[in-house]
Amino acid sequence: MSKIGIYVGSSTGSTMQVAKKLEAAFGEERCDIKDLEDDYMDLxxxxxxxxxxxxxxxxxxxxxxxxxVEPLQDLQINKPDFSGKTIALFGAGDCKDHSEQFVSALAVLYDKFGARGASFIGAFPTDGYTFDHSEAIRDGKFVGFPFDRVNEDDKTDERLSRWVEVLKAEMPAEALA
Ligand SMILES: Cc1cc2nc3c(=O)[nH]c(=O)nc-3n(C[C@H](O)[C@H](O)[C@H](O)COP(=O)(O)O)c2cc1C
Structure with a gap:
């Protein structure tokens, strides 16, 4: 069984809450969940x-x-090779007070790890989200899974279960064996 590394940066717990739901969805025994606040050593x-x-x-x-910030600095300095690695992105944002940059951080990870050779799964439709602008949209979809604990917390579980299905469909078959 190949393990999934779940690395999380979350200041108020919103993104960590979804990380824990992902861990439950894919199985605790399959997932190593790491809070970058405590656990980050190097890439x-x-x-x-x-x-x-x-x-x-x-x-x-x-x-x-x-x-x-530190992992991205290490990425820039050490230029590790992420080819052959499959990454899925998720993150909290605020579609009202920060409607002009809704979940744009996902785009930063997408571009920087993509430049090091990583492939991505889990692009998610923008349908049902209301915001002015997001850098995290490529080819008409979010590059990962956005959620808004501040304004739309009631929608997160349903959206997340749809995203989990997307991930399971797109994950390399050996990863789910
Ligand atoms: C000062 C500040 C700046 C923020 N900037 C953005 C932003 O640019 N885009 C966005 O979508 N959300 C933004 N947010 C909303 C946070 O992403 C949101 O509160 C989220 O739930 C935090 O998640 P975390 O607890 O996992 O860190 C901002 C919040 C604060 C307080």
Whole structure:
């Protein structure tokens, strides 16, 4: 059984809450969940997994949650090879007060890990979301799973179960064996 590494940057717990639901959906025995606040050493540990779920909320104006800053610096300096790695992105945002940069941090991870060779699964339709702008849209879909605990918490579980189905359909077959 190949394990899934779930790495999470979450300041107020919103993204961690969804990370724990993902862990439950894929099975605790299959998932290693890591809070970057406590657990980050270096990017080599990411490379131990073929499947990675990255959780990152958006702060500032479209910026990554602060625990992702160091891994992204290491990515830029050390230029590790993520080819052959499959990544799924998820993260909290606020579609009202930050409607102009809704979950844009997902785009930062998408571009930077994509530049190091990673492949992505879990693009999610924008239908049902209301916001002005997001950098995290490519080819008409979000590059990962966005959710809004502040304004639309009641929609998260239904959206998440749809996303889990997308992930299961797109994951390499050996990862689910
Ligand atoms: C100062 C500040 C800036 C924020 N900037 C953004 C933003 O640019 N885009 C967005 O979608 N959400 C933004 N948010 C909303 C947070 O992403 C939201 O509160 C989220 O639930 C935090 O998730 P976390 O607890 O996992 O860190 C911002 C919130 C604050 C307080």
């Amino acid at each position: 080599d540990e990411f490379l131990e997994y073929d499947i990675l779920f990255f959780g990152c909320s958006t702060w500032g104006s479209g910026e990554v949650q602060y625990n992702w």
